[in-house]
Amino acid sequence: MSHEPNDSIESSLFVKRKKLYPREVHGLFATLRIAGVVLLLGMFYFLPWINLNEHQIILFDLPARKFYIFHWVFWPQDFIYLALLLICAALALFLFTALAGRLWCGYACPQTVWTEVFLWIERKVEGTRSQQMKLDALPNSNKRKISLKITKHSIWLTFSLFTGFTFVGFFTPIRELYFSVIQFQLGPWESFWLLFYSTATYGNAGWLREQVCMYMCPYARFQSAMLDANTLLISYDAERGESRGRRKRGTDPKEDNLGDCIDCSLCVQVCPTDIDIRDGLQYECIGCAACIDACDGVMEKMGYEKGLVKYTTENALEGKESKIIRPRIILYSILLISILSGVLYSIETRSFVELDVIRDRNSLYREDFEGMISNTYTIKVLNMDTIDHQFEFKTTGLEGLTVSIKELIDVKAGQVLEIPLQAIIDPINLTEPTTEIYFSVSATDNDKVSTITESRFLGPIEP
């Protein structure tokens, strides 16, 4: 195995970054992305302020180890749902990547969404792409430059701090958090996480931008493995576009042997990762479709047919038939829908009570002076519902067994009630050294909130 260092290649992959000034773009896909930004950030910033059943609608209450999501409450023992949800997320990513490449990156990834907001702020303060470039070319002592930069970074920082605050608000009730912030009484850990997330937002969306996608994102590295010749990707129709070149209005480009590409370079100027889509599929492409919007605008002005850059498949570009609905798409969809509906069904129908029975480890059984046999247990009743319940407690499986606790027990919402229990029986009722017995609890107001747990009763019977 060769151990020759490959520094020349490596360093060429990490050239010193030049600042990018993605040009503002309008069109169908820009509108879709803005809709995504408004929807996702709207959910992020507003949901924590909405209350449902006296709880924040989404609250990951770490101290109480309870997750409130809509009308559901999740406990640590519901961890399986999180695992299943992650499987669903992975399947959805496979499905959408196989269908149309990096849809996630272009429209829904937090990096894209927050960068879009930061770019918007930058344009509001510093102006268009060319104005920004001119401003940056000015010396750092320029007063206008200083004041614009300070304004931009102050707005960015304020926005980042609000983002960090909202993030912490998903873990600590946001209204209480708000009052601690305005009274300067924020705890050290809350302050730390608030600043941590704010810094991450400011750094990632303000400074790093496309570098996060190019160097830090694992999905960017392996997504190409999920593509095939039938995947819809943003591509330039070279056959139609070449040879590219500028032309005068009113002349027939065919006479000059020109294709439809007028080489205006708008597709490069709008690209947030600074690639030229005309060079073919590149790993830096995040699938944002800004180049489609830019090119369609130009084609419209030129009076040419739109779609010189468009979502198309490799097969279609090669003139073959492309099949969008294909076995892997159907398979992913079926898997995704069945797991997702299974998870939802199971969440909706799960029991909100849990009963743990722990046998006393110190003694197998005890015999009192009357000859009665007793076993000791610890009963734990966990009410996972959002309302208080009264439970009917029952013991079955052994005739003549009496227990030391009341038949009706009250457990508050979210409470774990621990009760010691003694089960007593006359030995004439025992036939085996070990008998299986069943403890059950059932809410008196709702018989769906019930559960049954198996345990054993031991006695002095020779096998």
Place this chain on the structure above:
Amino acid sequence: MDNKKKRLVIGILWPSFWMACITSGVVFSAIDPTELAKQNGFESLSDLAVYSIGFFFFWGICAWTGFFSIIFSQRTSK
């Protein structure tokens, strides 16, 4: 710090950050931080403090693993 070192440091810290997130999630869904603090004589620590310390602990361990992977993948001097 030159560029190559910087890259290595980020290359260690970034994946281990994600691993720490996942590990914290798994571990703290099984272990109650209040109990954990009590058993180790740190009753005064809040739950959020235990979560945070746990997170940094996992981050550190994962980064340590990454650091060793890099060390062992480097060519030894002859």
